Amino acid sequence: MPSAAAAFHRRIDDALADTRVRAALASTMTRLTNGRAGALASLEASDAIRDQARRIRAHTIAHLDTYLDQFARNADARGCRIHWAPTATDATRIIVEIARAEDISLAVKSKSMVTEEIELNAALGAAGIRVVETDLGEFVVQVGDDRPSHIIAPIVHRRREDVARLFQEKLGARPEEVADVAAITAFARRLLRRDFLQAGMGISGVNLAVADSGSFCLVTNEGNGRLSTTLPRVHVAVMGLERIVPNAADLGIVLQLLARSATGQALSVYTNIISGPRRPANPGAPGAHGAPGAPGAGEPDGPDQLHVVIVDNGRTRMLDGPLAEMLYCIRCGACLNICPVYRHIGGHAYGGVYPGPMGAVVSPGLMGLDQWSELPHASSLCGACKDVCPVRIDLPHLLLTLRAQAADRELGPWWLRLAMPIYAAVATRPALYQWLGSLAARVSQGLARGGWIRHLPGPLAAWTAARDFPAPARRSFLQTYEQRRGRTGNAS
Amino acid sequence: MPPAPATATATATAGSDARPTSPRRVQLFVTCLVDRFYPGVGDAVVSVLERLGVEVIVPSDQTCCGQPAFNGGFTGEAAAMARHTIDVLTARPDPVVVPSGSCADMIVNHYPGLFRGDDPYAARARDLAARTYEFSQFLVDVLGVTPAPCPGGPRLAYHASCHGLRGLGLHDQPRRVLQAVAGDRACALPDAEVCCGFGGLFAVKMPGISGAMLDAKLDAIATSGAEAVVATDVSCLMHIGGGLHRRGSAVRVLHIAEAVAGARRA
Numbered sequence: 194m195p196s197a198a199a200a201f202h203r204r205i206d207d208a209l210a211d212t213r214v215r216a217a218l219a220s221t222m223t224r225l226t227n228g229r230a231g232a233l234a235s236l237e238a239s240d241a242i243r244d245q246a247r248r249i250r251a252h253t254i255a256h257l258d259t260y261l262d263q264f265a266r267n268a269d270a271r272g273c274r275i276h277w278a279p280t281a282t283d284a285t286r287i288i289v290e291i292a293r294a295e296d297i298s299l300a301v302k303s304k305s306m307v308t309e310e311i312e313l314n315a316a317l318g319a320a321g322i323r324v325v326e327t328d329l330g331e332f333v334v335q336v337g338d339d340r341p342s343h344i345i346a347p348i349v350h351r352r353r354e355d356v357a358r359l360f361q362e363k364l365g366a367r368p369e370e371v372a373d374v375a376a377i378t379a380f381a382r383r384l385l386r387r388d389f390l391q392a393g394m395g396i397s398g399v400n401l402a403v404a405d406s407g408s409f410c411l412v413t414n415e416g417n418g419r420l421s422t423t424l425p426r427v428h429v430a431v432m433g434l435e436r437i438v439p440n441a442a443d444l445g446i447v448l449q450l451l452a453r454s455a456t457g458q459a460l461s462v463y464t465n466i467i468s469g470p471r472r473p474a475n476p477g478a479p480g481a482h483g484a485p486g487a488p489g490a491g492e493p494d495g496p497d498q499l500h501v502v503i504v505d506n507g508r509t510r511m512l513d514g515p516l517a518e519m520l521y522c523i524r525c526g527a528c529l530n531i532c533p534v535y536r537h538i539g540g541h542a543y544g545g546v547y548p549g550p551m552g553a554v555v556s557p558g559l560m561g562l563d564q565w566s567e568l569p570h571a572s573s574l575c576g577a578c579k580d581v582c583p584v585r586i587d588l589p590h591l592l593l594t595l596r597a598q599a600a601d602r603e604l605g606p607w608w609l610r611l612a613m614p615i616y617a618a619v620a621t622r623p624a625l626y627q628w629l630g631s632l633a634a635r636v637s638q639g640l641a642r643g644g645w646i647r648h649l650p651g652p653l654a655a656w657t658a659a660r661d662f663p664a665p666a667r668r669s670f671l672q673t674y675e676q677r678r679g680r681t682g683n684a685s
Numbered sequence: 686m687p688p689a690p691a692t693a694t695a696t697a698t699a700g701s702d703a704r705p706t707s708p709r710r711v712q713l714f715v716t717c718l719v720d721r722f723y724p725g726v727g728d729a730v731v732s733v734l735e736r737l738g739v740e741v742i743v744p745s746d747q748t749c750c751g752q753p754a755f756n757g758g759f760t761g762e763a764a765a766m767a768r769h770t771i772d773v774l775t776a777r778p779d780p781v782v783v784p785s786g787s788c789a790d791m792i793v794n795h796y797p798g799l800f801r802g803d804d805p806y807a808a809r810a811r812d813l814a815a816r817t818y819e820f821s822q823f824l825v826d827v828l829g830v831t832p833a834p835c836p837g838g839p840r841l842a843y844h845a846s847c848h849g850l851r852g853l854g855l856h857d858q859p860r861r862v863l864q865a866v867a868g869d870r871a872c873a874l875p876d877a878e879v880c881c882g883f884g885g886l887f888a889v890k891m892p893g894i895s896g897a898m899l900d901a902k903l904d905a906i907a908t909s910g911a912e913a914v915v916a917t918d919v920s921c922l923m924h925i926g927g928g929l930h931r932r933g934s935a936v937r938v939l940h941i942a943e944a945v946a947g948a949r950r951a
Contacts, residue, residue, distance in 0.1 A: 202893075207894045248808025363930030533880050537897040570890055573898070576754060576851035599695030605758070606890070613754050617762035620717075621769040623746040630721050645930055655889045660927035663722055670715050670724035674743050 198567040201544060205571070208538040214350050218539050222579055225530040228457020231580065236453060246450050247584040250521035253435075257512060257520075260404040260437050261503065267407025268501055271469030276502045278311075284504045285316035288396070288429055291500055292322050297393040301586050302384075303411070303418040304328035305398025306344050306524060307433045308544045310559070313396070324396070325388045327417035332381055336363050337407045342540030343548060345455050345526035350539050353377070385417070395421035395496065399432035401447060402501075405440045408468040409501070412451065412461035421461055426671070428470070428496035434503050435512075435520040447523055449585035451484045454525035471495030507559035515594045516558045522551055530577035534571055542566060550578035550588045557595055566604035570593035586648050608614060608652045627672055635666040707828050707846040710740040712774060712781045716788045716919070717749035719940075723919045730784050730820055738829060741782075742771045752791040755799075755886050764799045771809050773798065774817075780827065781817040784942050786917045788851020789819040794852050801855075802859035819849050819917055822942050825858040831865045832945045839937070841867040841944060842874040842911030843926065844902070852879060859917050859941055866944050870912040876901070883924035899928045906936055913937045915944050 209215070233239045253260055265275045271272065279285035292300065295460040302308065302318060302324055303498055314324045314335070330347035337359050341347030348356070357371035361379060371378045397418055402409040409430060412416050422428050438444050451460040474491035511520055529535045529549030540548035545556035545565070553572060557565035569592040578588040598606050600613075619626050640646045641664035651658045711734065715727045731741045751766030770792070776787050783789040793814045800807035824830055843863050851854040862873055882888065882898025902925060906914055912935070916922050919940055926938035 205891070205893055209897055215897075274726045291774055317849070451855075533882070533898050533901075534891075534894050537901075570887070572896065573847070573880045573882060573887045575847035575880035575884070577847075577878075577880070580851055581774070593756065593758065596756070597760045598758070600758035609757055609759075609890075611869070613757060613759040613762050616749075617751070617754055617759070617765045620748040621765050623748055626748045633723065644928075652889060655892035656927075658892050658929070659899060660924065661930040662927055663923060665722050667725075670720045670727040671743065671745060671747070673724065674727075674745075 197564040199574055201542070201567045201571075204542040204544060205538050208542040211539075213352070214539060215537060217352055218349060219536050221346065222530045222536050225346075225456060225526075226581075229454055229527055229530065230457075232453035232457040235459075236449065239450075241451075242446060242449055242584055243585060243614055246447050246523075247521065248583045249438060249446060250523070251518075253438055253443075254512065254520045255516060257435065257437070260439055261434060263404040264402050264407060264437055264618045265501075265503070266400075267405065268409075268469070269407070271407045272472070273407065273469055275499050276500060277393055278504045278506070281311035281504070282505045284311045284431065284506065285313055287502055288313060288431070288500075289316055289320045289322070291427065291429060292317065292320065292394055295393060295498070297322055297427065299388060299392045300324045300394035300396055300429075301327050301388050301392040301417075301425060302331070302398040303395070303413060303421040304331050304347070305396070305431055306341075306546060307398055307431050308396065309341060309422060309598075311431070311504060314432070322394075325385065325392070327385050327389070327421055328377060328413070328415060329381055329417075332385065333359065336360070340541060341546075342548065343481060344524055344551075346551075350541065362570075366547060369474070384387070389420045389424050390667045392425045394427045394429060395423075396423035396429045396431065397422050399430050399436050399501070401444055402432060402437040403439075403441055403466075404437055405445050408441075408466050410444055410448070411465040411467060412448070412463065413465075414458075414462045416463055419465055422465065422467060423494050423496065424671055426496055426587045427498045427500070428467075429500045431502045434505050434508050435522075445598065447583075451523055451525055454523075454527040454581065454583040458620075460685050466497070469495055469498040498611075500645060507561075511558045514592055516554060518586055519551070519554045519558055519591055521586055522555070523584060524551075525583055527581040527583065531577045532572075533575065533577070536575065538571075540614060543571070550592070554588060554591045554595065562595065562602065562604060564597075566599040566602075567600065569593075570605070606652070627669060630665075631667070631672070634667050634669075637662075638664055638667060640664075687874050690870065700910050706941055708739065708780050710742060710779045711823070712777060712779050713741050713743045714747055714750070714770070714774060714781050714783045714788070715793075716783060716785045718919045718923065719784055722923060722938065726784055726940040729940065729942035730782065731862055733824075733832075733942055734782065737824075737830060739828070742777065742779065744776070746773045750788045750791045752788060752795075753885050755795060757885075760799065763795075767799050767810065768806055769899070770814055771806055774810060775813055777783060777807050779816075780823070781813065782820055782823045783817060784820045785919065786819045786822075786846050786853055786855055787920055789817055789822075790852030791849040792817045796874065803906065819853055819855060819858075819861055821859040821862045822849075822855055825861055825946075832862055833865070834868050834870075835866045835944070835947055838867065838944075838947070839912035839939075840869065840870045840872050840910060841913050841915050841939070842872040842906060842909040844874060844881065844906075844914055844916045844921060845878045846916050846921045847880050849917045855917065862941060862945060863915055872909045874909045874911065874914070875905045877905075879905075881921050881925050883921050885920070888924060895924075899924060903928050903934070907934070911936060913939045913944075915939045915941050917934060917941050 275523040326332045342350040399409045452461045471492045535549040547555040553568040646662040717918040719726045746916035796810040881902040882895040888895040922938040
């Protein structure tokens with residue numbers, strides 16, 4: 194078994210052994226899925242809106258080059274500086290260069306999965322630039338030298354007591370400062386406020402860029418996104434190149450679904466539309482030196498520089514292949530929340546930045562199957578993810594596509610690669626199929642006690658690890674059908 | 686009225702309720718698991734349909750629909766098995782009834798995609814897909830019948846098998862059938878629409894996760910108060926039943942056709 198697969202199975206076993214985390218995970222996921230169901234139910238014509246959102250995403254992805262060019266042109270006209278990053282390394286190099294050019298020693302960061310993907314914190318740290326995560330969950334992740342386990346709720350694997358202990362050990366918090374969630378939040382806020390005021394650079398993600406205006410939208414629930422993008426003099430927005438819609442009306446459609454699908458909120462607490470850096474005073478205009486807000490006075494706040502780093506990192510490869518539909522994803526996390534597999538193993542077991550059903554497609558999609566061929570198999574293909582996806586991505590189909598690619602490349606267990614062609618050869622020869630079936634039945638009858646088998650041999654032992662296996666019938670339905678008809682007397 | 690013994694109860698209402706245009710003859714695709722592990726389920730399907738005045742033909746060359754290969758990513762092997770099944774089931778024009786939402790979903794939703802547009806099997810796959818039905822779907826949507834109550838049988842809980850539910854949209858059909866059979870002996874199963882963890886080879890490839898999902902399902906069954914769990918698929922029932930037996934539970938598993946036919950497999 195390749196080591197990546199073995200490591201995956203080890204992570205699964207570790208996750209399953211942690212019953213405390215599993216219980217917490219199950220209750221949070223239930224709360225989120227119920228919230229989603231309620232929020233969607235309260236949205237009039239939610240099915241039609243989902244159809245429309247899917248059309249918007251499909252159209253955008255089909256014309257991605259056009260809309261990206263349009264966005265870049267318009268954002269540039271608003272004073273943004275656009276950077277194209279073909280790879281994660283390019284992206285981090287670009288951001289480090291910006292920081293160095295501006296003599297940045299401290300950056301504050303709003304929650305962003307794409308910056309996790311490109312491992313930005315490590316790159317900035319290596320360049321001697323301190324980065325502070327300002328989303329409370331991400332802050333806890335950073336303090337604990339941990340990794341997010343959910344794309345929306347990064348510390349869903351941590352309980353309040355864990356965070357309290359962590360803050361006491363690592364940050365010197367006194368017991369009363371971490372007595373409850375409110376105290377923990379206030380403690381973190383006090384520390385973060387200092388960093389917000391000192392940081393020269395703010396880093397954010399981009400939920401959705403708007404092509405025809407050159408603006409982009411950032412949704413958060415904590416206000417840290419707004420502070421990160423307005424206080425420091427340099428703002429770097431990092432954007433996966435698929436995160437774009439044609440216009441503001443389309444943005445409105447998608448936003449109706451994003452928070453509802455993610456957390457059950459009608460809208461996130463903060464929905465920011467960012468349109469370029471701070472506009473300076475226009476010296477020629479009347480009132481240029483008047484009070485803030487006066488015509489021509491320039492904007493009172495916002496960064497002097499706004500850099501947008503558009504990251505490819507495998508996305509155009511997905512665009513050109515059978516996984517393109519995955520690029521419709523708006524990163525709401527609904528598929529994680531509903532997924533029974535995610536609920537039992539949590540996010541860390543998946544190994545990548547993106548867990549759950551979407552992660553099982555995105556990780557091999559972006560980084561190739563070599564290290565990620567087992568991920569698409571970590572699904573019973575129950576289809577619950579497809580049911581809740583706001584843009585109706587056919588995740589089971591994409592998982593099957595990846596399984597087929599893995600099988601074509603002879604990745605996966607040897608016994609399956611051996612067994613499947615034999616099985617197909619037998620199943621297309623009915624007489625042989627029945628004969629071998631009866632043979633197998635006779636053999637397994639020998640293993641059975643009272644009609645049940647408690648220990649199956651070989652790879653099938655995995656079945657009897659958790660459940661008994663029924664002994665097959667000595668003679669099959671088809672072998673005995675004519676006799677059965679005679680006996681039951683039901684022939685018409 | 687004294688409760689009749691469950692095994693003796695005639696069940697589905699007479700053919701007079703059937704729609705005038707409803708087919709008088711069907712082909713049974715019994716599925717590999719029913720064929721080899723649960724032949725009684727095949728008997729139950731035949732018995733219910735024949736009592737409704739529908740002639741049942743069982744093509745003798747049928748084998749497996751190929752879903753294990755398809756779900757494993759072995760599309761070439763899956764296509765070979767699909768070709769075989771298409772040959773077997775398109776020799777006649779009759780509708781096909783399948784006592785499995787999952788195998789029916791394979792034929793209805795996945796067969797057509799296995800063949801390129803210019804492959805003659807593509808059109809034959811679409812033809813077969815258009816006349817293939819899961820058992821309860823056929824009763825409710827095609828025949829338009831509701832089974833008669835089966836008094837005195839066990840308390841039943843319904844587990845919604847994933848592929849029937851989400852692939853074929855079988856939400857109401859099996860529930861209506863069971864409600865009719867069980868009446869006030871129907872028990873609510875918490876999280877009835879959450880996967881039991883079977884997933885075909887998933888149960889063997891990811892045994893830990895599959896086992897955890899099964900445990901959650903078994904816990905839900907224990908709280909439901911049911912004496913038997915009913916589903917449209919013997920695959921889920923093999924999984925759940927194996928778990929129940931390992932736990933030493935007295936709860937039985939019943940295929941929906943058996944529940945309709947009078948819970949004859951005790």
